[in-house]
Amino acid sequence: MPSLSVRGVSYDYDNCPAIKSVDLDLHSGTLTALVGPNGAGKSTLLHLIQGCLRANQGTIESNGSIALMPQRASIDWSFPITVTQMVELGRLRTRNRGQQLSAQQLLNQVGLNGLGARRLDRLSGGQQQRVLLARALMQQTSILLLDEPCSAIDPPTREHLLTVMRQQAESGQTLLVSSHDWGSALDSYDRVVVLDGTVLACGTPDEVRQNLTDMTCMMGSHCCG
Numbered sequence: 001m002p003s004l005s006v007r008g009v010s011y012d013y014d015n016c017p018a019i020k021s022v023d024l025d026l027h028s029g030t031l032t033a034l035v036g037p038n039g040a041g042k043s044t045l046l047h048l049i050q051g052c053l054r055a056n057q058g059t060i061e062s063n064g065s066i067a068l069m070p071q072r073a074s075i076d077w078s079f080p081i082t083v084t085q086m087v088e089l090g091r092l093r094t095r096n097r098g099q100q101l102s103a104q105q106l107l108n109q110v111g112l113n114g115l116g117a118r119r120l121d122r123l124s125g126g127q128q129q130r131v132l133l134a135r136a137l138m139q140q141t142s143i144l145l146l147d148e149p150c151s152a153i154d155p156p157t158r159e160h161l162l163t164v165m166r167q168q169a170e171s172g173q174t175l176l177v178s179s180h181d182w183g184s185a186l187d188s189y190d191r192v193v194v195l196d197g198t199v200l201a202c203g204t205p206d207e208v209r210q211n212l213t214d215m216t217c218m219m220g221s222h223c224c225g
């Protein structure tokens, strides 16, 4: 049984369709890439799954709690709090009353050790993104949605974050990660969903590449890897 099941989901912004008839299953302990060009509906789909948008049509069912790491641009970074305080905000949303994670532990995990006392607005863009990831990890949900977590991240740190995501999947968490990566970068994922308003392809990285040989044209210069 999938840990998340999306069936026939459509969403319009003021009668302007963003996604249409999307079907998607995610299984426990898997790392899935959600790729597509600008405006394909990736963020919209993630917000629908998280529940802050409500689908016009279709159903979304999950068997556990869901956290969303938003895009960096959606946050007011001038808010006068420290890195540790920002990560601690994730604790307010956690429903897991079992093992308590420390902000320090999570900052180490995302490679930000030593920066806990710094103010948020004194971080680089890539460091801010890693704070958002640590805050999302603090929530200890069964499903984790990440909206372009690597968009401002340098290649070595990107590899590190993919390792963190892989470890989370191995511990049983279900991850859906929106990305503009393409080509060999997709091999880091178990499965790939290609979205452009609707799901164009879904499968292992090899299956998706084979089924959509002309996809690189559609993806154009948005993509790397």
Ligand SMILES: Nc1ncnc2c1ncn2[C@@H]1O[C@H](COP(=O)(O)OP(=O)(O)OP(=O)(O)O)[C@@H](O)[C@H]1O
Residues within 6 Å of the ligand: 013, 017, 018, 036, 037, 038, 039, 040, 041, 042, 043, 044, 045
């Ligand atoms: N708040 C909004 N109001 C109106 N239209 C919106 C809003 N947010 C997104 N849209 C539109 O919905 C469509 C899907 O946008 P969305 O942000 O989900 O795409 P995306 O795949 O995440 O894009 P990107 O890769 O650029 O982040 C686009 O046509 C966009 O213009």
